[in-house]
Amino acid sequence: MTQYAKLKNKAKRAFIKRQYTQALTLLSLAHTFNTNSKESLQLNVLCALADMAIEHEEEARALFEYYHIISKKNEQEASEMLLSMIDNFDKNIYALNLAITRLEDIEVDKNDGILYADFETLAKKIGFKEAFEDLMFSSKIIFTNKSDFLIFMQNLVEYGFKDVAIHYFENIGDMLFFDKDFANLYQKILHKES
Structure with missing residues (x-):
């Protein structure tokens, strides 16, 4: 062998x-x-x-x-x-x-937060303020495009969450300030406060 x-x-x-x-x-x-x-x-x-x-x-x-x-x-x-x-x-x-x-x-995405489209559906049913208050401490809202985030920020200001909107701006950093739409919104929020 x-x-x-x-x-x-x-x-x-x-x-x-x-x-x-x-x-x-x-x-x-x-x-x-x-x-x-x-x-x-x-x-x-x-x-x-x-x-x-x-x-x-x-x-x-x-x-x-x-x-x-x-x-x-x-x-x-x-x-x-x-x-x-x-x-x-x-x-x-x-x-x-x-x-x-x-x-x-x-x-993981599902457990980490809720898609903005789902948040929007909830806001239509119970109102923006109630939907945001319900999710404010328990979930993140996940944005898939700039326009949704801009609308969300505008709604925060409109429904009395200016401090939260400012907090978002401050935590996101400089990248939004290079965008004219976000920079204009931020300026409006600051002017309304003063």
């Missing part, structure tokens, strides 16, 4: 014993003794399965069993098919993780 065959068999036994990192190490060594491209494909399959098993053990073990069944007919075809399946699994896991991340971001 060649050194390559010994390492490959040890790697398979390590995989069966759920020693996936050891299997990867043995398969890596087996690659150094391999000169056959057909056997290289088999090593790639075993490496991919061992790597997959570290995070997704059940799925990798099921594919390992499936591979042994289908590789008896045509090992080359079975290897290519299994590598494709593992690649698709990786892509699906990536897509799933991306979707979960997006959902978590939406959930």
Whole structure:
């Protein structure tokens, strides 16, 4: 038995014993003794399965069993098919993780505040002053465009929340003062106070 065959068999036994990192190490060594491209494909399959098993053990073990069944007919075809399946699994896991991340971001945004459009709907039902007072200490209002924020600031002044409007201006900093609409509104608020 060649050194390559010994390492490959040890790697398979390590995989069966759920020693996936050891299997990867043995398969890596087996690659150094391999000169056959057909056997290289088999090593790639075993490496991919061992790597997959570290995070997704059940799925990798099921594919390992499936591979042994289908590789008896045509090992080359079975290897290519299994590598494709593992690649698709990786892509699906990536897509799933991306979707979960997006959902978590939406959930964080939802928990961090209320969209201005939702605030506006609430203000139409119960009035601006009541809606703002209800949310003032419990939620942030999330603005997605300048015009909504400008309207909101004007409503703050109109409904008697001038101090809150000034506080917004002071906390936002210089970036609004470079905008003429906000600078004009700020000047109006200051003139009304004096």
